[in-house]
Amino acid sequence: MAKDPYTVLGLKRDASPEDVKRAYRSLSKEWHPDKHKGDKTAEERFKEINSAYEILSDPEKRRMYDQFGAAGGGRGMPGGFDFSGFRGAPQGLEDLFSTFFGGRAQSRRHREEGEDMEMGIELTLREAFEGGQRTVQLRRPVQCSACKGTGAEKDTRIITCDACGGTGEVTHTVQSFFGVIQQAAVCEACGGAGKRPEKPCHSCGGDGRKDDRASVTVRIPAGIATGQRLKVAGEGAAGRRGARARDLYVDIAVLDDPQYVRDGDDIRSVHELALIDALLGADVAVTTLHGDVTVRVAEGTQPGQVFRLRGKGMPVIGTSRHGDHFVDMRIVVPTKLSKAERKLMEEWREMGK
Template sequence: MADFYDLLGVSRSASADEIKKAYRKRARELHPDANPDDPTAEAQFKDLARAYQVLSDDSQRSRYDQFGEAGVGGGTGGGGPSAEDMFGGGLGDIFETFFGGSGGGSPFGGGRQRGPSGPPRGQDVEVIVDVDFVQAVFGDQIDVELKLPVRCDTCDGSGAGENTQPVRCSECDGSGQVQRVRQSLLGQMVTASPCQRCGGLGEVIASPCASCRGEGRVTEDVTYKVDIPAGVDTGSTLRLTRRGAAGPRRGAKGDLYVHLRVRPDETYTRDGDDLVTEVPISIAQAALGTSMELETLDGTEDLVIPPGTQPGREFVLKQRGVHRLQGRGRGDLIARVRVDVPTKLSDDEVDMLSAYAAGRGESVGNGKEGLFSRIKSAFN
């Protein structure tokens, strides 16, 4: 989908009023009834409604500005209701919400008659899941357990008791909506709203199911197996379509959003797709060089420390880092040298270091008299 701001024709700093005015203008231009010969009009109109849905909500707009469509669920549907859910029905409802109707039909004279809006979609569900560091690097499959409204098995989601069926609502005569006429400066306007008696379903339950009390759904423990892609990090969100709460009376399920939180590792830290680990060596190893085995997430690697290595020097092991999320290859493993200075020395070690310092003309200790004894006592 194109950039939401471009769809509405506004700048990224546009105010809420400017966004609303721009939506009204574009909606009149793109409404399918105004473009009967354009087969893409309905899709464009839905994209426009999706853009307005996000940008008219401060929290969703903030996430979109930071992360794009991924921050609001991506694609159509996003992290909230769809354009049709938002306005309670089809495209006619969207237009009637902003501009009113005329004679029960479209403002452009389509004269469409709407039926019941149907059972509402279930709620979206969010859950935070902790994953291990290695699982985040290489990917894995985990179980996610939660309590969710699911379709009632007793009535198969209808909400009606045994050997009974829902009956037509007498308030709206099964249409799911009631129409009201009001006068305005533009003349007589007809608006439609969901029927309060049946909740817009067009049917009522005369004898509710004993298990779900007419809801058509009950709350149960549910376990989903969730694939964790390689390369995720804390803050990554997975969207599982139609794994959220079941809608009442056989309504569609909402979506499940799994927010990931990666447990820290004692050995490795993450810098984007790179891994960083510290390699402790002694003063002698730094000065004279050494070779050692370095444990990586892929196994053991040989690491050669050349003579004269300074603290903080980095050795890069290519393709030993994090798998790139939705991309190819991996980051690198950066082994950063840490030179450990001993805090306790034997008498012989003090003598050797003192002789070494004297040979290089270096001053050590904190006094002239009893220099070597002072050094020895400091380390004993």
């Protein structure tokens, strides 16, 4: 029985699309197979998380699930609604309804593309401020170098697939709330190409791709923030037998900085101001991400007074603008005084009587 996607992602029924996205990203990172190599339980958990996200991230699938529930006891209809019967089939929900209401959907033959891949990277605040490029290492299916992605052993033929008769697809039955219907799916034997190697490649077993480590350059826009996601087109997993690769998605996490606190596009920091400068006023140098900035402190500046440095914050992505930098003046009271300083302070106190 399929598990409730809301339970899998730890969500309430009224969760917003952003809640769904945040829960998925957090759990997929936690249970990613790369972190639990050889752990079958973690692998199954990761599959459950992806299946749940597939339903809840699609407004139409989510609406259907909320209305009809899950197979074997969902709400709305006896027996509920089973998404698993056509998950992975090329047509999806839209063609399922087309099949029922308008005759069998016209089949769409296509080759078996690769898969999207995800990974996360951490940036310092300075790196997020400056942007640039980051080279990342990942393990992914890449085109087999022995057969150049064809899946065929050298000097052997590519023949018509006997599993699908060259159509690139096979039909199968789906048990749905409408009853038993037939639906077309990509032929697994040939990956939708309609042809297959006469003799599979010795290196990749006929798949046309192999797992290998790869270096990918990720372009990081200045001003990027935690929770944002970058897409690197064509750098996901390669497709079977020369089919196109999908995309790589990179989730960003910006580390806390010991000197600055980020607040959206603004920056906040604390500057220690000498008591004498607070009393008499002074020009002080404040360190920002843009470099040192001279700030005029008026005489009689009070503890906690905040100075705003316009345009000295983080870049605003997609524009030439920057946020602001807010400086909290923390007045430092000396713990020890020289004899001369003490004498002056005592004279000052006497003057105030």
